[in-house]
Amino acid sequence: SPVVELSGVHKTYDVGGVVEALAGVSLTLPEGSYTAVMGPSGSGKSTLLNLIGALDTPTEGRVVVAGEEVSTASDGTRAELRGTDIGFVFQTFNLLSRLTAVENVGLPLVFAGVPRAERRERARELLTDVGLGDRTDHLPTELSGGQRQRVAIARALVADPALVLADEPTGNVDTETGGRVLDIFDRLHAAGNTILLVTHERHVAERADRIVHVRDGELERIEDLGDDA
Ligand code: ADP
Ligand code: ADP
Secondary structure (H helix, E strand, C coil): CCCEEEEEEEEEEECCCEEEEEEEEEEEECCCCEEEEECCCCCCHHHHHHHHCCCCCCCEEEEEECCEEHHHCCHHHHHHHHHHCEEEECCCCCCCCCCCHHHHHHHHHHHCCCCHHHHHHHHHHHHHHCCCCCCCCCCHHHCCHHHHHHHHHHHHHCCCCCEEEEECCCCCCCHHHHHHHHHHHHHHHHCCCEEEEECCCHHHHCCCCEEEEEECCEEEEEEECCCCC
């Protein structure tokens, strides 16, 4: 069964005038697929990502993630889903400033009830994977933007989520770091993780198996890049 299935999804915001951010979207993410989402600003990309990431619920339609019906799930169930099945890489990193890199990365495991020593070990492994094995005890303020982005990626992956979601993961980092971040996604893809990333950069999107083009809250076109593993 697919990791993600959206059918007939609508999302409207009522801000003294109704905005239809998503106007009937159906999309399936098969297990192990790597999908990029592109589209103009305001086309609904973030809304789509937030729904798949169980951060929000649709106004109409069904969103099923890892077998869980997000549309009708309680806040608690959605929080659990985010903690165990979904790794979310935010554009703005969202690291806790008082925690070191290894503590930030281990955070999702706190909610999963993993003991401290095991958390540190797992977080160290992940930081080493992203090339930050020598920065484990640094605070976010002691790291560069690119290093923070890699800490955020390590945190998104520490609980070994079935699904990795990323909003412009290369948006706030230099070209070289962006390349390293994309290499990490390539490795995840090769390891069988399901990946969805939002980007406005064509060369970034081309690393995926297919590009979903969004416009005015609708899927305009799905471009198959035909090199799925
Ligand atoms: P994108 O990520 O493609 O830029 P968004 O999903 O952020 O698009 O936004 C789609 C539309 O929905 C836009 O018109 C935006 O202003 C509106 N929108 C998104 N989030 C909200 C919100 N929380 N409240 C009101 N309007 C929103
Ligand atoms: P991006 O296009 O880089 O993803 P946006 O500025 O479109 O960034 O959206 C950033 C966040 O703000 C998203 O989570 C989106 O849901 C929210 N947002 C977007 N437009 C509005 C809006 N008009 N009112 C409230 N929140 C919004």
